[in-house]
Each structure stands twice: as C-alpha cells, then as structure tokens.
Amino acid sequence: xxxxxxxxKLRLPREDTRGLTLIExxxxxxxxxxxxxxALAILNQLLVLVPKAENSxxxxxxxxxxxxxxxxxxxxxxxITPAPNLFTLSTATPLVISYxxxxxTKTTISYSVxxxxxxxxxxxxxxxxxGSLISSNxxxxxxxxxxxxxxxxxxxxxxxxxxxxxxxxxxxxxSAETRVYQISPRxx
Numbered sequence: 699x700x701x702x703x704x705x706x707k708l709r710l711p712r713e714d715t716r717g718l719t720l721i722e723x724x725x726x727x728x729x730x731x732x733x734x735x736x737a738l739a740i741l742n743q744l745l746v747l748v749p750k751a752e753n754s755x756x757x758x759x760x761x762x763x764x765x766x767x768x769x770x771x772x773x774x775x776x777x778i779t780p781a782p783n784l785f786t787l788s789t790a791t792p793l794v795i796s797y798x799x800x801x802x803t804k805t806t807i808s809y810s811v812x813x814x815x816x817x818x819x820x821x822x823x824x825x826x827x828x829g830s831l832i833s834s835n836x837x838x839x840x841x842x843x844x845x846x847x848x849x850x851x852x853x854x855x856x857x858x859x860x861x862x863x864x865x866x867x868x869x870x871x872x873s874a875e876t877r878v879y880q881i882s883p884r885x886x
Contacts, residue, residue: 753871760868764840765879771795771807772881802826817843842868
C-alpha cells in the first residue's frame with residue numbers, strides 16, 4: 699500500500715458555483731422561527747399550565763378525602779352535634795359524630811379545622827356501661843381546607859328524616875374546589 703492511498707484530496711470550490719441567495723436565507727430563517735415559536739409554546743405549557751392543573755387536582759383530592767371520611771362517619775351516626783341550622787367547622791366548633799354499637803361501645807368522632815387549614819379527625823371509643831376509655835387516636839384527614847359548613851334540612855315535610863348537607867372547600871395555590879355532600883344519618 700502506498701502513501702498515496704491515504705491522501706485526501708481537498709477540493710477547491712469551482713468558480714461557477716454560487717452561495718445561498720438572500721431569498722433562500724430568508725425562507726430558512728422563517729422556517730426556523732416557526733419551529734422556535736412552537737417549541738416556546740410547548741415550553742410555556744409545561745412550565746405554566748401543568749402546575750395549575752396539579753394544584754387543581756390536589757384541591758379536588760383534598761375535598762374528596764375530607765368528604766369521604768365525614769360521609770363515612772356521619773352515615774353511622776346516631777347523634778351529630780352541634781345541631782343548629784348552619785354551622786362552620788373550626789377549632790372552636792368541631793363537628794362531633796357519635797354512635798353506640800351493639801356491644802355497648804360508644805364511638806365519638808370529632809372533626810375540626812386547625813389554624814393551618816388542616817382537617818383533623820379525633821376518634822375516641824369508650825365502654826358505654828363503665829365509661830372507661832377503650833381507645834383513642836387522631837388522624838390528619840386533609841390539607842388546604844378553607845371552609846367546611848354543615849346544615850340540616852328536611853327534604854320532605856311529611857317525613858321526619860333530616861339530611862345533613864356538608865359543603866367542603868379546599869384551595870391549593872390559585873385553584874379552589876368546592877363540593878356538597880348530602881348525608882342521611884341513620885338516626886334522623
């Protein structure tokens with residue numbers, strides 16, 4: 699093998715070849731700017747709209763979780779206090795749900811919203827006959843709860859059964875979600 703085999707010949711541009719025209723450069727620039735605008739629109743959607751959707755979904759989840767627990771406990775209830783026409787849950791006025799099981803164990807569940815907008819659930823089980831404490835535990839139910847209101851109403855004047863309407867609102871960032879749960883406790 700000779701050394702010539704590995705020689706690379708550089709070709710000089712021919713005199714009759716021309717460069718790009720101004721119109722070709724403008725068209726390439728226009729196509730590039732259209733691609734860049736599309737890429738910036740996608741980036742804007744990822745950086746701005748996705749966090750808003752995440753906040754909205756988080757607010758929905760918080761309301762659903764709070765509604766699930768209150769609905770679950772209120773459906774078992776025999777007594778719900780306080781019992782005025784309309785009240786708002788807070789640290790000062792908790793929603794207290796209680797019922798007695800067949801084995802004479804009294805379950806008392808208290809819901810309150812603390813100053814950090816967290817919904818707390820306190821469960822106390824006592825022996826109805828002796829009054830002794832069987833168990834007690836607290837649970838953090840939901841975050842970002844801005845308000846919970848509850849109201850009793852009687853949909854049918856001929857039927858003494860009342861409905862408990864619980865309105866729960868949560869706010870995460872700029873996204874807020876409100877749901878109304880209509881609960882028919884077994885005692886009413």
